[in-house]
Amino acid sequence: MSLAPAHDQFDELRRSLAGPMLRPGAAAYDSARKIFNGMIDRKPCAIAQCTGVADVLAALEFAQRHGLPITVRGGGHSAAGYALADNALLIDLSTMRGVRVDPVKRTARAAAGAILGEFDRETQVFGLATPLGTNTITGLAGLALGGGVGWLSRRFGLTCDNLLSADMVTADGRVVHASATENEDLFWGLRGGGGNFGIVTSFEFQLHPVGPVVVAGMLVHPLARAWDLYRFHRDYIRTAPEEIVTHLALVTTPDGHPAATILVCYSGDPEHAEKTIRPLREFAPAVADLIHPMSYCQMQAMLDHLFPPGIRCYWTGGCLPEVTDDAIGALIQAATPMPSSHSAVALEYHTGAASRVAPDATAYAHRGAEALVVIAGMWHDPAQDEVNIRWGRETWKAMRPHSQGTYSNLLGIDDDGRARASFGVNYDRLAILKKKYDPQNIFRHNQNVVPSA
Numbered sequence: 001m002s003l004a005p006a007h008d009q010f011d012e013l014r015r016s017l018a019g020p021m022l023r024p025g026a027a028a029y030d031s032a033r034k035i036f037n038g039m040i041d042r043k044p045c046a047i048a049q050c051t052g053v054a055d056v057l058a059a060l061e062f063a064q065r066h067g068l069p070i071t072v073r074g075g076g077h078s079a080a081g082y083a084l085a086d087n088a089l090l091i092d093l094s095t096m097r098g099v100r101v102d103p104v105k106r107t108a109r110a111a112a113g114a115i116l117g118e119f120d121r122e123t124q125v126f127g128l129a130t131p132l133g134t135n136t137i138t139g140l141a142g143l144a145l146g147g148g149v150g151w152l153s154r155r156f157g158l159t160c161d162n163l164l165s166a167d168m169v170t171a172d173g174r175v176v177h178a179s180a181t182e183n184e185d186l187f188w189g190l191r192g193g194g195g196n197f198g199i200v201t202s203f204e205f206q207l208h209p210v211g212p213v214v215v216a217g218m219l220v221h222p223l224a225r226a227w228d229l230y231r232f233h234r235d236y237i238r239t240a241p242e243e244i245v246t247h248l249a250l251v252t253t254p255d256g257h258p259a260a261t262i263l264v265c266y267s268g269d270p271e272h273a274e275k276t277i278r279p280l281r282e283f284a285p286a287v288a289d290l291i292h293p294m295s296y297c298q299m300q301a302m303l304d305h306l307f308p309p310g311i312r313c314y315w316t317g318g319c320l321p322e323v324t325d326d327a328i329g330a331l332i333q334a335a336t337p338m339p340s341s342h343s344a345v346a347l348e349y350h351t352g353a354a355s356r357v358a359p360d361a362t363a364y365a366h367r368g369a370e371a372l373v374v375i376a377g378m379w380h381d382p383a384q385d386e387v388n389i390r391w392g393r394e395t396w397k398a399m400r401p402h403s404q405g406t407y408s409n410l411l412g413i414d415d416d417g418r419a420r421a422s423f424g425v426n427y428d429r430l431a432i433l434k435k436k437y438d439p440q441n442i443f444r445h446n447q448n449v450v451p452s453a
Contacts (some may be wrong), residue, residue, distance in 0.1 A: 009066065010046055016058040019051040019095060020159035032092065035073070036137070038310040039385065040081030044071065044090040053201050058170050060199065063089040065173075071445045072199050073404060075115050075139015079315035080413050082195075082446050089201060093141070101126055102119060106207040107164060112141040112200055120427040122296050128207035129296060130162045134247075136301045144203055146409035146447070147192045147364040149372060151265040151299065152210065154352030157175075157269060160191035160204040160364055161357060168198040171438040175201075184423040187293065189433045191422070192364025195409055195446045196430065211296030216265040217274035219280060221335065222287040226250065226260035230328045230347070231428050232283050233262060242352040242384070243268025244276050250332070252341040253287075263346075264291055265299055305379075311342065312385065314377040314392040317410040318403035318421075323347065328400035330375065334398035339387045340379040348372040365406050365424030374410060397449070408447040419447050428452070 014021040022029045023046050034046050047066065049061035061071050073083035073092045075133045085089065096111035099119050103126040110119055117136030123129050131152035135145050148159020156162060165179035168186070176198075178187040189197055221229055230248055237246055238271055247263040266273045268291065279293060294302075320327055337343040349371045359365045377392040379385075392412070408422035431452035434441070439451050 019049040022047040035076035039312040042084035047090045074141030131212035153350045157353040165204040169443045170198045191362035216299040217291035219262045219286040223258040248347040305411045316412045317374045318406040319366045334395045342378040346374040
C-alpha cells in the first residue's frame with residue numbers, strides 16, 4: 001500500500017490546481033466522495049476537483065511522483081464504484097461539464113464531467129440528439145467509453161458509434177487527440193474499451209435530427225402474463241421499424257404489485273407512431289397504458305425516479321445471443337419474487353443499427369447479441385444488503401447458461417473477473433493497446449484490461 005504524502009506536500013498539490021483540493025476532514029470532502037451507489041463508502045486520500053486539462057495534468061503528475069493510486073470520476077454512476085478507492089487520489093472531472101453544439105455540422109463537444117440530461121438539454125435546442133442511456137444523471141464519459149445503450153440505439157447505433165473524436169491525457173502526461181484520422185488505434189479502443197488508456201477530458205459526437213416530440217412511455221401488465229408477453233414481444237421487435245426501441249422489465253408497481261412492463265420510445269415520424277405501437281397495445285388489455293407524446297428530454301428522464309442518487313445497488317447482467325423460450329422462462333423464474341420493490345430486471349433489445357457494426361470495428365464486441373439482460377438490485381436499508389446481493393447473484397447464475405459475454409458498463413461490485421468476457425474477441429487487441437498507452441496499468445480502477453506481456 002502506498003503511503004500518503006506529508007500534509008505540506010498536499011499543499012503543493014492544492015497550489016497547483018485551479019479547482020479545489022479536498023482532504024479528509026474538509027467540510028466538502030464527504031459530499032464530494034459520494035457517488036450514485038450508496039453502498040460504496042471508500043475514502044480517497046485527496047480529491048482533486050479539476051476545472052480543465054491543466055488540473056488533470058497537475059493531479060496526475062503529483063500522484064505518480066508520490067506513488068499514489070489514481071481513480072477518475074466523470075459522472076460517478078458506476079454501480080461498481082470505480083470512481084473511488086481507499087487511499088487513492090481521486091481525479092474528479094465532475095465540474096468539467098460544458099457542452100457546445102454546432103447545429104450546422106450536427107456535432108457536439110462535451111467535457112468529461114457532463115451528464116446525459118445536460119447534453120440532451122443543449123442538443124435539443126436545435127432538435128438534435130445522439131444515442132445515450134436511460135437515466136439523465138448518468139455520466140456521459142463512462143457511458144460512451146463503455147459502449148452506450150439507450151432509446152436511439154436501434155436507429156443510430158450505440159453512443160460509442162457516434163463518437164467522432166476525443167481528447168485524452170495519457171499516463172506519461174501527454175495530451176493526445178483521437179479520431180478516425182489521428183491516433184486511430186486509440187480511437188478504436190476508446191469506443192467500448194472503457195477508461196483503460198488514459199483520462200479522456202472531452203468528447204465530440206455526431207448528432208441526428210430527433211424530436212422535439214417523441215411517443216414514449218410504458219404498458220403495464222400483471223406478472224402472470226409475463227411468459228406470453230415476452231414471447232410475443234420478441235417476435236414483434238424482430239420485424240419492427242428501427243424508429244422504435246422497446247425494453248421489457250419485471251418491476252413492482254407503486255401499489256406493491258409485481259408486474260411485467262414494456263417500455264417504449266418511438267422517435268420517428270409522429271404520424272406513424274400509432275400504427276407502429278398498435279400491436280403492443282392489442283396484445284392484451286394493459287393494467288395501465290402510459291404511452292403518449294412527450295418531449296425528447298421528458299422521455300430521457302421518464303425513469304429517473306427509479307434511480308435516485310444514493311440508493312444501494314447491486315447490478316450485473318450479460319448479453320443474450322438469442323432470446324429463446326428457455327431464456328425467457330429462466331429469467332422470469334429466477335427474478336421473481338424480488339426482495340426489494342425498487343429492483344428491476346430488464347431485457348434491453350439493441351438490434352438494428354447497433355448490430356450492423358462489425359464486432360472488431362470498435363472495442364465494443366457484442367454486436368450479435370439480441371438483447372442485454374440487466375439485473376438491477378436496488379434498496380435503501382443496509383440491513384438488506386445480503387438478501388438483495390444474493391438475489392442478484394442467483395438471478396445472474398440462472399441466466400449465465402443463456403448468455404455470451406457481458407456489457408462492461410453492467411459489471412458490478414464482484415465482477416472483476418469478467419473483464420475479459422465483457423470485451424470478448426477484442427480483449428487481446430485491447431491488451432496490446434493498453435501496453436502502448438498505459439504499460440504500468442496506472443489506470444486500473446475500471447473494467448480493467450491488463451497490459452499485454
